Amino acid sequence: MEISEPTNKYVELNMGPQHPSTHGVLRLKLLLDGETVKKVEPIIGYLHRNAEKICELDYYCDSLIYFDRMDYVNSLSMEAGYLEAAEKLLGIEPPERAKWIRTIMAELSRIASHLVWAGAYGLDMGMLTPFFYVFDLREKLLDIFTEASGSRLLTNYMSIGGVYQDFNEKIIFMIREFLETFPKKLEEVFNLFVKNDIFISRTKGIGILEKDVAISYGVTGPMLRGSGVEYDVRKAEPYLMYDKVNFDIPVSYSKDCLGRFLVRYEEMRQSLKIVRQALDKIPEGPYFNPKAKKSLMIRLRGDGEVYARTESSKGEFGVYIVGDGSVKPYRVRVRSPTFKNLSVLREIGKDVMIADLVAISGSIDLVFGEVDR
Amino acid sequence: MNILNRIQSILSPLGHLPSYAGAYIIETIIVLIFSVTVIAGMVYFFRKYMARVQNRIGPNRVGKFGVLQVMADGLKLMQKESIFPDGRDDLPYKLAPIIVFMGLILAFIMVPYSNLYWFGSLTITHSNVGIILIFAVLAIMPIGEILAGISSNNKYAMLGALRAVAKDISFEVPMMLSILAIIMISSANTFQPLNLQNIVSVQSIPFGILEPIGLFIFFVSMIARASYSPFDMGESDSELVTGDTTEYGGLRFGMFYMGLFGTIFLGSMLVSVLYLGGGSGPFESSIGFVWFMVKTIILVIISLTVWLSMPRVRIDKFVNFGWKILLPLSFINLVITGIIILSGIGGIA
Numbered sequence: 001m002e003i004s005e006p007t008n009k010y011v012e013l014n015m016g017p018q019h020p021s022t023h024g025v026l027r028l029k030l031l032l033d034g035e036t037v038k039k040v041e042p043i044i045g046y047l048h049r050n051a052e053k054i055c056e057l058d059y060y061c062d063s064l065i066y067f068d069r070m071d072y073v074n075s076l077s078m079e080a081g082y083l084e085a086a087e088k089l090l091g092i093e094p095p096e097r098a099k100w101i102r103t104i105m106a107e108l109s110r111i112a113s114h115l116v117w118a119g120a121y122g123l124d125m126g127m128l129t130p131f132f133y134v135f136d137l138r139e140k141l142l143d144i145f146t147e148a149s150g151s152r153l154l155t156n157y158m159s160i161g162g163v164y165q166d167f168n169e170k171i172i173f174m175i176r177e178f179l180e181t182f183p184k185k186l187e188e189v190f191n192l193f194v195k196n197d198i199f200i201s202r203t204k205g206i207g208i209l210e211k212d213v214a215i216s217y218g219v220t221g222p223m224l225r226g227s228g229v230e231y232d233v234r235k236a237e238p239y240l241m242y243d244k245v246n247f248d249i250p251v252s253y254s255k256d257c258l259g260r261f262l263v264r265y266e267e268m269r270q271s272l273k274i275v276r277q278a279l280d281k282i283p284e285g286p287y288f289n290p291k292a293k294k295s296l297m298i299r300l301r302g303d304g305e306v307y308a309r310t311e312s313s314k315g316e317f318g319v320y321i322v323g324d325g326s327v328k329p330y331r332v333r334v335r336s337p338t339f340k341n342l343s344v345l346r347e348i349g350k351d352v353m354i355a356d357l358v359a360i361s362g363s364i365d366l367v368f369g370e371v372d373r
Numbered sequence: 374m375n376i377l378n379r380i381q382s383i384l385s386p387l388g389h390l391p392s393y394a395g396a397y398i399i400e401t402i403i404v405l406i407f408s409v410t411v412i413a414g415m416v417y418f419f420r421k422y423m424a425r426v427q428n429r430i431g432p433n434r435v436g437k438f439g440v441l442q443v444m445a446d447g448l449k450l451m452q453k454e455s456i457f458p459d460g461r462d463d464l465p466y467k468l469a470p471i472i473v474f475m476g477l478i479l480a481f482i483m484v485p486y487s488n489l490y491w492f493g494s495l496t497i498t499h500s501n502v503g504i505i506l507i508f509a510v511l512a513i514m515p516i517g518e519i520l521a522g523i524s525s526n527n528k529y530a531m532l533g534a535l536r537a538v539a540k541d542i543s544f545e546v547p548m549m550l551s552i553l554a555i556i557m558i559s560s561a562n563t564f565q566p567l568n569l570q571n572i573v574s575v576q577s578i579p580f581g582i583l584e585p586i587g588l589f590i591f592f593v594s595m596i597a598r599a600s601y602s603p604f605d606m607g608e609s610d611s612e613l614v615t616g617d618t619t620e621y622g623g624l625r626f627g628m629f630y631m632g633l634f635g636t637i638f639l640g641s642m643l644v645s646v647l648y649l650g651g652g653s654g655p656f657e658s659s660i661g662f663v664w665f666m667v668k669t670i671i672l673v674i675i676s677l678t679v680w681l682s683m684p685r686v687r688i689d690k691f692v693n694f695g696w697k698i699l700l701p702l703s704f705i706n707l708v709i710t711g712i713i714i715l716s717g718i719g720g721i722a
Binding site for chain 2: 013126198356
């Protein structure tokens with residue numbers, strides 16, 4: 001006699017798009033066996049704003065603001081990523097001072113992004129307090145961004161051929177002050193995480209991402225380095241001024257959520273190291289290439305195709321632009337690191353408990369502006 | 374002599390039956406006013422304390438220093454429209470918040486708010502089996518949570534209720550065993566070992582010093598009973614939205630909310646009564662209530678600090694913790710208590 005499988009063995013559960021743990025508008029379709037997740041399917045597209053298509057309708061210099069709005073907690077790295085491609089296509093080289101300024105700002109932005117992530121990860125775990133501490137730390141960075149660009153989050157600071165405004169004494173003073181006070185406070189906040197046994201038990205050995213799986217899914221950034229692959233675009237294919245500064249790539253071989261957490265923690269300290277060196281090495285000189293000054297900016301024409309990749313706080317951020325010789329790009333395409341990192345959730349998010357799934361999806365560092373674009 | 378008898382003797386010119394009826398009505402009003410005031414104070418204090426811990430200011434707009442914020446929130450909850458989910462089981466859905474709140478208020482009746490010398494220990498209802506009764510009415514509260522979870526036709530609520538059941542079973546056995554150890558000591562000293570007033574008065578050495586393991590188990594159990602972080606698996610707001618209370622709004626949600634804060638206060642009161650000597654202190658005959666409140670508030674602050682600094686434990690790990698660590702510990706506690714009683718440490722017969 002054959003016993004047939006009961007049809008109602010599993011419970012289907014929709015997590016999101018409106019759900020406290022989904023960092024925006026991720027929808028997870030779960031198949032549950034009691035508390036165990038048997039299958040997980042991420043469904044995206046709730047924040048789709050058609051940014052790539054809108055870029056085709058705008059001048060090269062105007063498209064920058066759509067990149068601000070992709071990874072909105074890390075907007076300066078996004079700008080640097082777009083300009084890396086756009087300037088290559090348009091044949092405009094920014095002066096050295098502008099490159100240094102961009103390096104500094106991108107690294108500060110990386111710290112801000114990791115701080116937001118750590119706070120949100122604490123909330124995923126049920127820790128209320130570190131969230132406020134990291135936002136307090138981030139406020140100092142936002143003050144620096146405000147001083148430089150005039151706005152806190154969506155800075156629109158860099159522009160084709162350089163940056164919008166030169167670093168003045170006050171900004172450099174603020175950054176130096178930040179470099180002095182930040183490491184101690186950072187350690188204080190992170191001890192709340194790493195010295196807490198419950199936090200360790202929630203993350204250690206949870207969400208194991210094997211090296212070959214990570215590579216085959218195109219996972220990059222702290223996710224990949226948390227799986228023991230020493231790959232960072234800043235070292236592998238240096239852009240801006242990363243070949244002139246000395247820093248290490250933190251790698252964790254534990255492959256779990258805790259490893260990713262520690263990689264991001266160490267990355268913040270390496271970013272501080274980069275900023276410190278950059279402040280010492282930054283030369284005097286123009287901060288803007290006169291070939292791309294304001295009156296000429298919208299007349300810049302690009303021809304051919306170009307792909308440039310940079311390391312954002314989430315991973316490898318690639319921008320592909322095709323120009324047809326007109327003042328507007330023919331096609332813009334973004335390789336979003338979070339999108340690729342999210343796709344691996346299907347592998348590492350099954351046969352775990354619901355609480356672990358939240359820990360795992362939190363450790364990916366999801367920002368939906370970037371996944372859906 | 375308890376408060377009920379006092380009020381009854383004042384009302385005695387009215388006759389036997391009316392005076393008792395009047396005394397019960399007045400007593401009910403006193404308990405309701407006291408518990409709701411305490412809960413409102415707890416909510417305000419929690420929000421201010423949480424803000425202080427997190428480098429914020431906290432409520433400061435309604436009333437002086439925001440003291441009326443809680444009242445404003447309560448009024449808002451009362452004005453809200455009741456939204457009922459489709460496909461609910463109507464009676465349990467409406468009954469659940471009342472059950473949770475009722476269990477809490479009933480437990481407030483039996484706590485001895487002072488030592489014996491101060492207004493007859495300031496207990497509202499004397500009972501010879503107070504300690505059993507108080508845990509019996511506390512056991513009503515999880516029924517409300519479970520009813521809320523299974524009647525609101527929501528998968529999150531259902532999962533939350535299942536977690537609440539698993540959690541309750543795994544901590545209640547060790548908790549009752551640690552209570553048993555207290556009854557053992559108290560029965561070696563008085564003829565009414567289950568009477569909470571007697572348990573307070575026999576603590577010439579607080580039981581928390583004699584039984585530190587029991588104190589630990591009971592405190593952990595009280596965190597789990599009130600279900601706040603690190604043991605808030607039933608709600609787990611980042612996983613199950615808000616667990617068993619997901620479909621509730623308005624005053625019904627308010628009852629669950631008051632149940633949470635009331636249970637934190639009640640748990641602190643119980644730890645203080647059972648392990649820290651309740652209303653007794655250095656100047657014991659005069660200010661028993663003050664001593665009791667000081668101990669309780671210190672315990673409340675400890676509880677809130679734990680809440681604010683801990684992440685959530687995974688449900689299976691908590692079940693493991695309950696059955697594999699707390700339960701053996703509570704047996705060890707029983708053995709230690711037996712040795713203490715036999716050896717007569719600290720003047721205990």
